[in-house]
Amino acid sequence: MTANGKTTGVSVGAEIGRFEDVRKDYGSVTAVDGVSFTLRAGETVAFLGPNGAGKSTSLDMLLGLREPSSGRVSLFDGSPRDAIASGRVGAMLQSGGLMEDVTVRELIRLSCDLHPHRRPVDEVLADAGLTEIADRRSDKLSGGQAQRLRFGMAIAGRSDLIVLDEPTVGMDVSARQAFWKSMRTIADSGRTVLFATHYLEEADNVADRVLVVNRGRLIADGTAAEIKDRAGARHVSFDLEELPARSLLEQLPALVSLEVHGRTVRMRTSDADATVAAVYGAGLYPRGLEVTSVGLEQAFLTLTADDENHTQRNDEQGALR
Numbered sequence: 049m050t051a052n053g054k055t056t057g058v059s060v061g062a063e064i065g066r067f068e069d070v071r072k073d074y075g076s077v078t079a080v081d082g083v084s085f086t087l088r089a090g091e092t093v094a095f096l097g098p099n100g101a102g103k104s105t106s107l108d109m110l111l112g113l114r115e116p117s118s119g120r121v122s123l124f125d126g127s128p129r130d131a132i133a134s135g136r137v138g139a140m141l142q143s144g145g146l147m148e149d150v151t152v153r154e155l156i157r158l159s160c161d162l163h164p165h166r167r168p169v170d171e172v173l174a175d176a177g178l179t180e181i182a183d184r185r186s187d188k189l190s191g192g193q194a195q196r197l198r199f200g201m202a203i204a205g206r207s208d209l210i211v212l213d214e215p216t217v218g219m220d221v222s223a224r225q226a227f228w229k230s231m232r233t234i235a236d237s238g239r240t241v242l243f244a245t246h247y248l249e250e251a252d253n254v255a256d257r258v259l260v261v262n263r264g265r266l267i268a269d270g271t272a273a274e275i276k277d278r279a280g281a282r283h284v285s286f287d288l289e290e291l292p293a294r295s296l297l298e299q300l301p302a303l304v305s306l307e308v309h310g311r312t313v314r315m316r317t318s319d320a321d322a323t324v325a326a327v328y329g330a331g332l333y334p335r336g337l338e339v340t341s342v343g344l345e346q347a348f349l350t351l352t353a354d355d356e357n358h359t360q361r362n363d364e365q366g367a368l369r
């Protein structure tokens with residue numbers, strides 16, 4: 049077993065966790081609304097969603113801190129509580145104070161000692177980027193350093209699954225980069241990592257798979273590239289000397305959206321090659337043609353806006369019935 053190695057023989061790709069039609073109500077508020085997905089060993093999964101989408105509630109249920117109102121959450125073929133008790137899950141939550149009057153090293157040592165499959169303290173300090181501040185008191189840390197300490201506590205044992213709720217909140221850009229480098233080392237050792245974040249570029253750069261939640265529902269599940277494709281992966285823009293009828297542009301293949309301002313045409317398309325070929329095929333002569341990628345941020349905004357519009361339309365139809 050490597051220093052960072054796993055404690056169990058879960059093979060990469062095997063299912064390790066499952067949400068089955070999970071719902072969580074807080075009184076009249078439905079925080080999670082029928083979410084289903086599986087987690088597979090070795091994946092790094094980002095959980096994305098706007099404020100109040102239900103990310104923390106979902107992670108709390110995955111960690112057995114909250115019970116679903118209906119549906120089922122399982123981890124390693126058992127309950128989340130059993131998985132935690134056996135040390136198979138390490139977690140870094142958004143909230144929760146750090147013990148005071150102790151040094152970083154002491155707190156990491158305590159976390160290691162409490163874990164059923166402890167790792168060496170110095171190794172955890174190094175992996176979490178804490179070696180240089182190991183003798184500092186936990187209540188004298190900057191926000192970013194405190195986050196690194198929480199991360200260190202989450203990786204104090206050889207857990208198979210690491211769950212991180214907004215791990216980089218309060219970190220500056222270089223601290224974030226260093227954090228994801230440490231995280232990559234952990235993920236490369238075969239462990240599964242599930243993290244919630246608001247930073248879309250982190251999900252884009254780090255995650256093998258992205259789950260997008262909006263208003264308690266899972267609205268997309270795939271690689272960042274697949275999600276960008278679904279939202280319309282490319283922007284195409286050009287100028288035309290003479291504008292054709294709008295209906296001709298609207299019939300272009302793979303078109304997701306279309307805007308015409310003066311003689312400038314801007315489109316979003318899920319297949320730029322097909323769209324651009326059809327522009328030429330229609331006998332148009334585009335000038336200053338530009339094809340640019342849509343970032344995950346734009347894809348995320350598009351998907352959540354589409355979901356809101358869809359929900360609104362259904363509500364209106366429901367009201368008319």
Ligand SMILES: Nc1ncnc2c1ncn2[C@@H]1O[C@H](COP(=O)(O)OP(=O)(O)OP(=O)(O)O)[C@@H](O)[C@H]1O
Pocket residue numbers: 074077078079097098099100101102103104105106
């Ligand atoms: N303990 C609670 N009691 C009542 N409502 C709650 C409670 N916790 C969360 N909620 C509500 O449930 C919904 C989902 O909240 P949750 O914290 O899971 O979302 P989130 O996606 O993690 O949001 P953020 O990105 O802002 O952290 C929100 O409407 C929130 O107000």
